[in-house]
Amino acid sequence: MTELLPSISVDKLRVGLYIHLDLNWIQHPFLLSHFKIESERQIEAIRDLGLKEVRWSPELSDPEPTSGATKRLSAGPVAAASTHLPARVLTDDELSLLRCERKFAEAAQSLREIFKIVLTQPQQAREQAEQLTYKLLGELADHSEFYIRLLPEQAGDHSALHGINVATITLLLSQRLGLDQDARKRLTLAALAHDIGKVKLPERLRWYSSDFNGSECKLFQQHVEYGVALAESMGLDAQICTLIAQHHEYVDGSGFPRGLKSEEISRDARILSLVNQYDKLCNPNNPVEAVTPHQALALMFAQSRSKFDPQILSVFIRMLGVYPPGSVVLLSNGRHALVVSVNAARPLKPRVLIHKPWIPREAAQVTDLEERPDLSIRQSLKPTQLPRAAFQYLLPRQRICYFFERACAIDDRSS
Numbered sequence: 001m002t003e004l005l006p007s008i009s010v011d012k013l014r015v016g017l018y019i020h021l022d023l024n025w026i027q028h029p030f031l032l033s034h035f036k037i038e039s040e041r042q043i044e045a046i047r048d049l050g051l052k053e054v055r056w057s058p059e060l061s062d063p064e065p066t067s068g069a070t071k072r073l074s075a076g077p078v079a080a081a082s083t084h085l086p087a088r089v090l091t092d093d094e095l096s097l098l099r100c101e102r103k104f105a106e107a108a109q110s111l112r113e114i115f116k117i118v119l120t121q122p123q124q125a126r127e128q129a130e131q132l133t134y135k136l137l138g139e140l141a142d143h144s145e146f147y148i149r150l151l152p153e154q155a156g157d158h159s160a161l162h163g164i165n166v167a168t169i170t171l172l173l174s175q176r177l178g179l180d181q182d183a184r185k186r187l188t189l190a191a192l193a194h195d196i197g198k199v200k201l202p203e204r205l206r207w208y209s210s211d212f213n214g215s216e217c218k219l220f221q222q223h224v225e226y227g228v229a230l231a232e233s234m235g236l237d238a239q240i241c242t243l244i245a246q247h248h249e250y251v252d253g254s255g256f257p258r259g260l261k262s263e264e265i266s267r268d269a270r271i272l273s274l275v276n277q278y279d280k281l282c283n284p285n286n287p288v289e290a291v292t293p294h295q296a297l298a299l300m301f302a303q304s305r306s307k308f309d310p311q312i313l314s315v316f317i318r319m320l321g322v323y324p325p326g327s328v329v330l331l332s333n334g335r336h337a338l339v340v341s342v343n344a345a346r347p348l349k350p351r352v353l354i355h356k357p358w359i360p361r362e363a364a365q366v367t368d369l370e371e372r373p374d375l376s377i378r379q380s381l382k383p384t385q386l387p388r389a390a391f392q393y394l395l396p397r398q399r400i401c402y403f404f405e406r407a408c409a410i411d412d413r414s415s
Helices: 040-048 068-083 092-117 122-140 158-176 181-193 196-200 214-234 238-245 267-282 293-302 310-320 388-394 407-414
Strands: 002-004 007-009 018-020 034-036 053-056 089-091 146-150 328-331 336-343 351-354 377-381 402-406
Touching (some): 092 122, 092 181, 158 267, 196 214, 238 267, 336 388
Antiparallel strands (some): 007 053, 018 034, 146 336, 336 351
């Protein structure tokens, strides 16, 4: 199954259309190049780009208005769709990716707003955080299998991107561990708010750097204390405040602020601190210090496993697979590939984008290794080990962002 992307004149845009800007993200003012129009102000910003037409996705757009006041605008997209040739064919995998991008962007925007208002409107911040938590939980409800999806590199506030990454992976891990709904809700909300205390730090100290001196390290560590105080002002319950207080504690006692050990740290905080560390390895403040997702897992297991609950770490590695999304790999047929998603129930057979120089990158389709018994992963590589042509084709991400999609939805579309 494929879907055609029609074009529409910029003059006929309306609120509710899901559009695609064929521009690099630095060439426009929006978080993503694909999004649903939510205001007339966004339409004005699109017109200011000088574009005559944009592509749009009917499936992802809101139904057309039916009132007389909007009749002229609502007729625009239909007419445009019948008079323009489609820009290209959109595959099922690309549609799924667009949905994940949209949900991630909406969640990141919500979290940015929470961080923005927490100092002056803590109760409103709590309500919005709870709404975002319920939304994430609802996406996963009643589905035991899901894909962990790599997203295109995101532009935006580091705190929001990190918070959504940690919340996403924490939610999926808590499900794999068999936690009940209340525990999943508590963990997801704590994951969203775990770094909220950083709003009280100077901006240059909000992300740990190996260049920090002793006093700067102490100031950075105070974000935990500030976070607990803000969580209390938001009216979050004591268990969530405890999770925020312990999200930098490690079972070997090497964490901060209290150097707690083993059972002194709550089970849920052990989950949160593990996921937090994983995302910090993949997405450090200094991109030069970033490691690939595969390397991050290897480091956590080989060099740092004393810091983590062994049972939680084991389930975490099984969930992400040996080659998590974002890993660059060499396949058994000698071709290079980028892991784009992993089925948490069958992690040894991820879905990959393969470097095939005879196929234009924009036409390349994702290969599900579960459907290719003749093909396997030989080894993981660093992006710098890729040949130049493969690097330009696969475009490994500097910033790793994740969301999830229901595995059954993909299976239904491919049947």
